Amino acid sequence: MIHLVIGGARSGKSSFAERQARESGLPVTYVATGEARDDEMSARIAHHRERRPTAWRTVEEPLMLADALVREAAAERCLLVDCLTLWLANAMFAKREDETDKLLAILPKLPGHVITVSNEVGWGIVPENALARRFRDEQGRLNQRIAAIADRVTLVAAGLPLTLKI
Amino acid sequence: MIHLVIGGARSGKSSFAERQARESGLPVTYVATGEARDDEMSARIAHHRERRPTAWRTVEEPLMLADALVREAAAERCLLVDCLTLWLANAMFAKREDETDKLLAILPKLPGHVITVSNEVGWGIVPENALARRFRDEQGRLNQRIAAIADRVTLVAAGLPLTLKI
Amino acid sequence: MIHLVIGGARSGKSSFAERQARESGLPVTYVATGEARDDEMSARIAHHRERRPTAWRTVEEPLMLADALVREAAAERCLLVDCLTLWLANAMFAKREDETDKLLAILPKLPGHVITVSNEVGWGIVPENALARRFRDEQGRLNQRIAAIADRVTLVAAGLPLTLKI
Numbered sequence: 001m002i003h004l005v006i007g008g009a010r011s012g013k014s015s016f017a018e019r020q021a022r023e024s025g026l027p028v029t030y031v032a033t034g035e036a037r038d039d040e041m042s043a044r045i046a047h048h049r050e051r052r053p054t055a056w057r058t059v060e061e062p063l064m065l066a067d068a069l070v071r072e073a074a075a076e077r078c079l080l081v082d083c084l085t086l087w088l089a090n091a092m093f094a095k096r097e098d099e100t101d102k103l104l105a106i107l108p109k110l111p112g113h114v115i116t117v118s119n120e121v122g123w124g125i126v127p128e129n130a131l132a133r134r135f136r137d138e139q140g141r142l143n144q145r146i147a148a149i150a151d152r153v154t155l156v157a158a159g160l161p162l163t164l165k166i
Numbered sequence: 167m168i169h170l171v172i173g174g175a176r177s178g179k180s181s182f183a184e185r186q187a188r189e190s191g192l193p194v195t196y197v198a199t200g201e202a203r204d205d206e207m208s209a210r211i212a213h214h215r216e217r218r219p220t221a222w223r224t225v226e227e228p229l230m231l232a233d234a235l236v237r238e239a240a241a242e243r244c245l246l247v248d249c250l251t252l253w254l255a256n257a258m259f260a261k262r263e264d265e266t267d268k269l270l271a272i273l274p275k276l277p278g279h280v281i282t283v284s285n286e287v288g289w290g291i292v293p294e295n296a297l298a299r300r301f302r303d304e305q306g307r308l309n310q311r312i313a314a315i316a317d318r319v320t321l322v323a324a325g326l327p328l329t330l331k332i
Numbered sequence: 333m334i335h336l337v338i339g340g341a342r343s344g345k346s347s348f349a350e351r352q353a354r355e356s357g358l359p360v361t362y363v364a365t366g367e368a369r370d371d372e373m374s375a376r377i378a379h380h381r382e383r384r385p386t387a388w389r390t391v392e393e394p395l396m397l398a399d400a401l402v403r404e405a406a407a408e409r410c411l412l413v414d415c416l417t418l419w420l421a422n423a424m425f426a427k428r429e430d431e432t433d434k435l436l437a438i439l440p441k442l443p444g445h446v447i448t449v450s451n452e453v454g455w456g457i458v459p460e461n462a463l464a465r466r467f468r469d470e471q472g473r474l475n476q477r478i479a480a481i482a483d484r485v486t487l488v489a490a491g492l493p494l495t496l497k498i
Contacts, residue, residue, distance in 0.1 A: 006490055008288030008455065010306020040299075120489065122341030123174065124290025124456025125464045132291045133372075140342020147490035155489055157286065157321055158172055158313035160330040164492040175454030176472020206465075289340065290456025298457045323452065323487055324338055324479035326496040 002107055003115045004150040006143055008123070012159030014048060014082050017117045022053065024113050026078040029057045031068060033087035048082070062090045066102035069110055078113040084146070085119040088139055100142060108149050118143050120155075168273055169281045170316040172309055174289070178325030180214060180248050183283045187222075190279050192244040194222045197235065199253035201228045214248070228256045232268035239276040250284040250312070254305055266308060274315050284309050286321075334439055335447045336482040338475055340455070344491030346380060346414055349449045353388075356445050358410040360388045363401070365419035367394045380414070388412075394422045398434035405442040416450040416478070420471055432474060440481050450475050452487075 003020060007013035021028045030052060036042040052058070061068035065087050072079055081087075091099045107114065120143070121136045147153045153165035169186060173179035187194045196218055202208040218224070227234035231253050238245055247253075257265045273280065286309070287302045313319045319331035335352060339345035353360045362384055368374040384390070393400035397419050404411055413419075423431045439446065452475070453468045479485045485497035 004490065008286060008306065009292070010288050010303050010310070012306075012310045040296075120289050120340060121291050122289075122343060123452050123454075125453050125459050125461075125468055126341070127291050128461075129291075129294075130372075136291055137342050140340065140344075143489075144342070144344045144491040147492055153490060153492055155494075157309075157330060158170065158319060159310040160313055160319055162321075162328065162330065162494065164489060164494065174452060174472065175458070176469050176476070177454060178472075178476045206462075286455050287457050288455075293457050295457075295460075302457055323475075323496060324336065324485060325476040326479055326485055328487075328494065328496065 001113045001152070002146075002150040003113070003152040003154070004143070004146050005115060005117045005154050005156060006120050007156035008120055011156045013117055013156040015051070015159065016154070016156045016161060017080055017082065017115050018052065020115055021078050021080045024078040026076055026113060027055075027057070028053070028078045028080055029059055029072045031065070031072065031079055031081045032058060032060045033062055033065065033081065033083060033090065035062045035086075035090070062087065063094060063096060063099065066099060066106045069103075069114065070106055073110040073112050073114065075111040078115065079110075081114070081116040083117040083119065084142060085121070085139060088142055089135065092135060092138065097138075104145055104149070107146070116146060118146070167279045167318075168312075168316040169279070169318040169320070170309070170312050171281060171283045171320050171322060172286050173322035174286055177322045179283055179322040181217070181325065182320070182322045182327060183246055183248065183281050184218065186281055187244050187246045188219065190244040192242055192279060194219070194244045194246055195238045196222050196224045197231070197238065197245055197247045198224060198226045199228055199231065199247065199249060199256065201256070228253065229260060229262060229265065232265060232272045235269075235276055235280065236272055239278050239280065241277040244279040244281065245276075247280065247282040250282055250308060251287070251305060254308055255301065258301060258304065263304075270311055270315070273312070282312060284312070333445045333484070334478075334482040335445070335484040335486070336475070336478050337447060337449045337486050337488060338452050339488035340452050343488045345449055345488040347383070347491065348486070348488045348493060349412055349414065349447050350384065352447055353410050353412045354385065356410040358408055358445060360385070360410045360412055361404045362388045362390045363397070363404065363411055363413045364390060364392045365394055365397065365413065365415060365422065367422070394419065395426055395428060395431065398431060398438045401435075401442055401446065402438055405444050405446065407443040410445040410447065411442075413446070413448040416448055416474060417453070417471060420474055421467065424467060424470065429470075436477055436481070439478070448478060450478070
């Protein structure tokens with residue numbers, strides 16, 4: 001079961017995804033893709049961490065996400081990947097866009113539950129920065145591709161869910 | 167009854183909120199939070215003003231919103247706050263973020279109808295400007311917190327409503 | 333029958349609109365408004381072109397859209413306009429904003445099916461650039477005005493449709 005949770009920044013999408021993980025009734029592995037490269041990011045990571053149940057297993061994988069998911073997935077386990085946006089930024093920065101195809105190839109074959117969180121980044125004015133334009137193209141395409149293979153897709157705004165696919 | 171109306175810029179969220187206020191059948195107090203600091207803003211305020219029924223009472227309060235709402239609310243009255251985004255910007259500029267907690271504390275206790283309009287600002291690329299990043303974080307959190315205590319939440323796009331909570 | 337399809341960049345709105353055109357069962361005229369002014373734009377146009385059925389007629393009209401639609405529309409034909417955002421940018425650049433009123437005036441009178449694709453651009457932080465602010469205002473107003481006369485309005489996210497009006 002693949003569940004894609006999308007939304008803007010500070011939309012409550014992570015909290016919603018965490019609630020879904022808890023309500024799965026399964027043991028949860030939290031797959032963190034963010035790296036604490038600066039103070040702002042460290043604060044954000046710490047904020048997310050203190051919200052998570054201590055019983056959850058945490059795995060940090062900024063880049064080789066497909067491998068990590070294959071390693072961690074199990075029939076009676078829920079993986080929560082937060083988030084695909086930081087991971088995509090890491091992959092583009094490392095020029096490892098091939099990781100995207102790897103992820104798309106293994107996702108439908110994973111046992112158990114997989115909840116993935118991703119940002120919507122294309123609802124503003126065209127960015128002046130060429131790299132930002134490329135990132136929003138890649139992010140939009142990634143969200144479309146994951147949505148196409150997902151069993152459920154939920155859009156979150158102001159902490160509230162809109163079901164796009166069920 | 168608290169109704170949160172959210173949407174992007176020029177989404178028709180103010181028109182939608184004004185229609186809700188008219189349809190409440192109650193006398194309406196329009197609480198304007200915008201200040202005419204430049205020509206662009208003056209034009210926007212004038213545009214909003216000429217659209218409003220002349221029977222509506224108008225109160226201008228750029229900062230001390232909680233106090234204004236306590237003063238104006240009544241069992242048989244509809245308050246329309248337009249908008250929380252300008253108010254939040256004013257509060258952050260004046261380093262009066264404590265106004266947010268004040269607002270959240272009094273909102274559920276107000277008599278009558280309260281309709282609040284707020285912007286969605288987190289659906290684009292991460293802003294390069296640190297203040298803009300902080301603003302979109304605060305705006306997103308504020309929308310989540312108000313949505314959590316609201317009785318109704320409506321997302322408006324192209325002038326059309328999507329119900330998030332009812 | 334007017335159908336407005338809106339969404340962010342890389343949301344899958346063009347693919348969705350193309351599917352609607354195919355499923356209309358009518359012969360399709362694709363009205364392209366984009367101009368290949370740079371490599372990025374050329375690549376995007378080529379990408380869209382190779383996805384379209386070869387049986388479709390293609391008309392390119394970056395500016396005089398109302399005239400083109402009047403010329404091409406027919407009772408047993410589906411016009412697919414992709415997209416209003418590039419067209420609006422062209423009209424603003426050419427200082428031909430009057431084209432907007434012309435479009436709004438003829439749209440409800442056209443015979444056959446008309447599917448129009450347009451971007452949502454107002455869900456981010458206020459742009460620092462004054463022209464960008466004006467563009468997002470005009471785009472938002474255009475989407476509202478077309479939505480008001482459309483028979484169907486669909487919001488697309490991650491390739492999936494949310495019905496706003498039917």
